[in-house]
Amino acid sequence: MTAYILQRLIQSALVLVAVSVAVFFAVYGIGDPVELLVPPQVSAAERLALIKRLGLDLPVWQQYFTFLVNALKGDLGTSFVHGVPVVSLILARLPATFELVLLSMTGAAVIGIPLGLLAGLNPDSRPSRAIMTGTVIGFSLPSFWKGMMLVLLFSVALGWLPTAGRGETVAFLGIQTSLFTTDGLRHLILPSLNLAIPNMALMIRLVAAGTTEAMTQDYVKFARAKGVRRRRIVGRHVLRNILIPVVTVVGIEFGSLVAFSTITETVFSWPGMGKLLIDSIYQLDRPVVVAYVMLATLLFVAVNFIVDVLYAVLDPRVKLSGDMV
Amino acid sequence: MHKQTLLACLLTTCLFAGSAHAQPLRIALGSEPTAIDPHYHDLTPNNALTAHIFEGLTRQDEKQKLHPALATSWENDGKNTWTFKLREGVTFSDGSPFTADDVVFTFCRTLKNETAIAGSFADITGNFESVTTPDAHTVVIATKAPEPLLPTFLGTVGILSSSIVKHDKLSFDIGKNCGVTGTWPVVGDFNDGKLAIGTGPYKLKSYTRGSAIDLDRNDKYWGDAEPWESVRFLPVPNAAPRLAGLLAGDYDVIENPAARDLARIKDDKRFGYVITPTTRVIYYQLDVGRAQSPFVKAADGKNPLQDVRVRQAMSLAIDRKAIVARLMDGAAEPAYQFLPTGMFGTLPNPPELRYDPAEAKKLLAEAGYANGFQLTLSTTNDRYINDSQITQAVAQYLTQVGIKADVDAMTRAIYFPRRSKKELSVALGGWGSTSGEASSFLRQWPATPNKEGTVGGSNYGGYSNPAFDKLILEAISTLDDAKRSSLLQQAQTEMMKDFAFIPLHFESAVWAHKANLTYTGRSDQFTLAMSVKPVK
Numbered sequence: 001m002t003a004y005i006l007q008r009l010i011q012s013a014l015v016l017v018a019v020s021v022a023v024f025f026a027v028y029g030i031g032d033p034v035e036l037l038v039p040p041q042v043s044a045a046e047r048l049a050l051i052k053r054l055g056l057d058l059p060v061w062q063q064y065f066t067f068l069v070n071a072l073k074g075d076l077g078t079s080f081v082h083g084v085p086v087v088s089l090i091l092a093r094l095p096a097t098f099e100l101v102l103l104s105m106t107g108a109a110v111i112g113i114p115l116g117l118l119a120g121l122n123p124d125s126r127p128s129r130a131i132m133t134g135t136v137i138g139f140s141l142p143s144f145w146k147g148m149m150l151v152l153l154f155s156v157a158l159g160w161l162p163t164a165g166r167g168e169t170v171a172f173l174g175i176q177t178s179l180f181t182t183d184g185l186r187h188l189i190l191p192s193l194n195l196a197i198p199n200m201a202l203m204i205r206l207v208a209a210g211t212t213e214a215m216t217q218d219y220v221k222f223a224r225a226k227g228v229r230r231r232r233i234v235g236r237h238v239l240r241n242i243l244i245p246v247v248t249v250v251g252i253e254f255g256s257l258v259a260f261s262t263i264t265e266t267v268f269s270w271p272g273m274g275k276l277l278i279d280s281i282y283q284l285d286r287p288v289v290v291a292y293v294m295l296a297t298l299l300f301v302a303v304n305f306i307v308d309v310l311y312a313v314l315d316p317r318v319k320l321s322g323d324m325v
Numbered sequence: 326m327h328k329q330t331l332l333a334c335l336l337t338t339c340l341f342a343g344s345a346h347a348q349p350l351r352i353a354l355g356s357e358p359t360a361i362d363p364h365y366h367d368l369t370p371n372n373a374l375t376a377h378i379f380e381g382l383t384r385q386d387e388k389q390k391l392h393p394a395l396a397t398s399w400e401n402d403g404k405n406t407w408t409f410k411l412r413e414g415v416t417f418s419d420g421s422p423f424t425a426d427d428v429v430f431t432f433c434r435t436l437k438n439e440t441a442i443a444g445s446f447a448d449i450t451g452n453f454e455s456v457t458t459p460d461a462h463t464v465v466i467a468t469k470a471p472e473p474l475l476p477t478f479l480g481t482v483g484i485l486s487s488s489i490v491k492h493d494k495l496s497f498d499i500g501k502n503c504g505v506t507g508t509w510p511v512v513g514d515f516n517d518g519k520l521a522i523g524t525g526p527y528k529l530k531s532y533t534r535g536s537a538i539d540l541d542r543n544d545k546y547w548g549d550a551e552p553w554e555s556v557r558f559l560p561v562p563n564a565a566p567r568l569a570g571l572l573a574g575d576y577d578v579i580e581n582p583a584a585r586d587l588a589r590i591k592d593d594k595r596f597g598y599v600i601t602p603t604t605r606v607i608y609y610q611l612d613v614g615r616a617q618s619p620f621v622k623a624a625d626g627k628n629p630l631q632d633v634r635v636r637q638a639m640s641l642a643i644d645r646k647a648i649v650a651r652l653m654d655g656a657a658e659p660a661y662q663f664l665p666t667g668m669f670g671t672l673p674n675p676p677e678l679r680y681d682p683a684e685a686k687k688l689l690a691e692a693g694y695a696n697g698f699q700l701t702l703s704t705t706n707d708r709y710i711n712d713s714q715i716t717q718a719v720a721q722y723l724t725q726v727g728i729k730a731d732v733d734a735m736t737r738a739i740y741f742p743r744r745s746k747k748e749l750s751v752a753l754g755g756w757g758s759t760s761g762e763a764s765s766f767l768r769q770w771p772a773t774p775n776k777e778g779t780v781g782g783s784n785y786g787g788y789s790n791p792a793f794d795k796l797i798l799e800a801i802s803t804l805d806d807a808k809r810s811s812l813l814q815q816a817q818t819e820m821m822k823d824f825a826f827i828p829l830h831f832e833s834a835v836w837a838h839k840a841n842l843t844y845t846g847r848s849d850q851f852t853l854a855m856s857v858k859p860v861k
Contacts, residue, residue, distance in 0.1 A: 041765075096536075155570075156569055162570075165536065165561070267565075269560065
């Protein structure tokens with residue numbers, strides 16, 4: 001186990017360095033941030049002073065090296081646009097995205113898994129067919145359009161929920177969250193629903209396919225022959241066996257939602273990290289983009305690690321050892 | 326029994342909630358300020374926010390006419406010395422009195438502003454030779470170079486309270502750190518509100534980047550009290566959700582709804598909107614300075630853009646009124662000069678830039694391009710209202726008179742660096758005059774760059790007209806208003822003859838609001854809570 005963790009850590013470090021190189025040089029290649037930051041009427045001397053202060057006068061490899069040295073000291077740089085340390089900028093946005101994703105993934109699992117079981121157990125029944133048709137719609141609706149439709153229906157036409165923004169927040173363990181206020185939850189419902197729908201569809205499909213397959217397996221047949229009750233077969237044996245792919249998908253989706261729920265955050269003006277990323281890319285705010293992608297990578301690495309550990313819990317045959325990966 | 330208790334509870338909480346927080350005025354912004362620090366970045370959203378909390382010595386009204394603010398009067402000695410009389414009896418939101426020391430401190434800070442993005446007012450104060458304070462309510466400024474627009478520019482510099490930093494006797498002596506003994510504030514210090522102390526009609530309550538900016542009325546404000554006890558700015562960058570929020574009642578005022586969506590609220594009695602012409606002019610800058618231009622291909626191997634007849638033909642080929650009516654949905658005005666008629670230094674009756682494709686073809690034939698030539702128009706697709714659609718329309722107009730025009734649309738992050746590297750042949754541009762004076766465009770774009778770098782900073786097309794240069798250089802150092810105005814008009818006429826810049830239209834700004842409010846639109850596109858009043 002220790003060897004395994006050590007190996008994973010070394011791998012993660014290498015991945016992080018590779019990602020930082022790729023992103024740093026890619027953003028550098030797009031264009032010159034000074035052109036976007038500095039109004040044209042500014043004098044040449046002023047402009048040069050800024051370029052110098054931001055370190056943009058150095059050759060790009062030297063800029064990268066400076067970044068790397070500072071990053072090792074724990075300083076990921078200062079935003080060109082906001083003038084404050086990027087880590088604080090990103091961490092201030094993290095809770096907003098995290099609560100959004102948490103709520104939507106929980107919703108997707110709580111609704112998706114039972115519906116998937118239902119559809120998988122009786123694949124030919126009418127409700128099952130309806131559910132499966134529903135998943136196709138859930139997959140195919142573009143996120144932006146779906147978000148606007150939710151707003152038009154629930155906010156503009158019915159007036160039940162607010163259209164956009166984050167509601168009132170309270171401090172919980174030192175983190176500002178809107179999960180524990182009525183106003184905050186009201187603001188959370190629509191964006192998390194928008195994020196949850198495709199994941200719900202994905203989960204239903206996964207669980208349904210897994211269930212249909214599992215029901216034909218020998219161990220199920222044997223259990224039935226033995227006279228085990230259907231509820232116990234499904235709950236104890238089938239569900240447990242089909243959860244491994246579900247956990248994998250939940251893990252990957254969780255990571256990608258936290259890092260890239262950009263469209264939903266844009267539609268709902270949600271002050272999360274996705275919106276920060278997209279704004280920073282448009283403004284060529286390189287320190288933010290690089291730090292963001294590195295933190296996202298770190299997140300994926302961590303999530304994958306947790307998923308691997310969960311495998312071992314769910315499936316006793318899986319052993320975590322250094323040579324497994 | 327239970328029901329009754331519940332009901333009673335509900336009633337009391339509702340009543341309590343109702344009395345405790347009066348609903349703030351909620352304004353949805355299209356672009357969010359990047360900081361609270363008034364001297365951080367000279368951008369429209371930042372300056373608009375600054376105007377709530379801080380004041381300058383002067384201020385511009387909604388038509389960019391200059392008015393007294395923290396200075397009650399000012400005069401110039403005909404050369405470089407200006408005397409500003411300060412308003413008496415003004416206090417900052419923390420209760421400290423406003424004096425000449427605060428003005429000196431503020432000027433020093435713009436020069437000792439380490440975190441600022443270049444150009445945040447240091448170009449104004451950098452021109453100061455000396456600043457002296459004969460008494461607590463008089464400031465005398467001597468400039469190095471003559472600056473006729475000094476009172477206008479000082480309207481943009483928000484005055485800070487000198488109480489936010491430890492200091493001895495303050496003086497405008499940068500070498501001696503101006504008498505400041507503490508550390509100069511940086512951008513991050515303002516965001517939590519502790520240093521955001523001004524004399525403006527509102528004060529900062531809280532700032533959560535990306536979520537909301539909350540302001541409270543400043544009860545110590547010297548002017549008429551604002552009707553709103555508190556104001557909340559909400560950044561909603563996307564136009565469709567912004568309008569949806571207004572329709573659902575989440576916002577009271579929204580800035581820049583898409584003009585095509587106004588039909589949605591036109592007949593709805595619950596909402597109103599205002600369309601205000603702005604100073605932002607949209608134009609094409611042509612690459613006239615080079616014999617070979619990267620995106621021009623002509624049969625004779627030359628750069629046809631160097632021929633004034635070709636440039637005039639391009640202008641004649643464009644139907645500005647149709648673009649304004651169809652593409653801009655009426656939220657624009659055709660432009661025949663580079664600042665709207667009526668503003669300082671503009672032509673009272675600029676000759677109309679006609680749509681005449683027949684004449685355009687004739688001119689092209691005269692220039693030897695009867696069979697046209699190939700041209701690529703470059704444009705942003707995320708900077709100006711409908712920028713890429715406008716360029717597509719213009720490309721079709723040009724194609725109709727025989728110029729085979731393509732469009733290359735790109736995001737601004739790519740476009741602006743390429744334009745300043747002179748990689749384009751015909752480039753879309755946009756320019757809003759913050760000073761409200763014609764010199765703003767003329768000195769920046771068509772002027773030949775001088776070695777001091779004070780004019781021609783954006784002359785990417787290599788245009789150079791000595792007669793025009795003489796006029797504009799004289800104009801920007803002329804302190805006499807009447808004479809300067811006349812020089813600017815002559816300069817404008819001189820450069821318009823050459824069609825090195827083809828103006829299209831002035832963008833209009835749009836605000837939509839609830840029907841129980843009125844909104845006064847501003848030509849500088851600032852969205853201000855001070856522009857919102859309740860309907861009586």
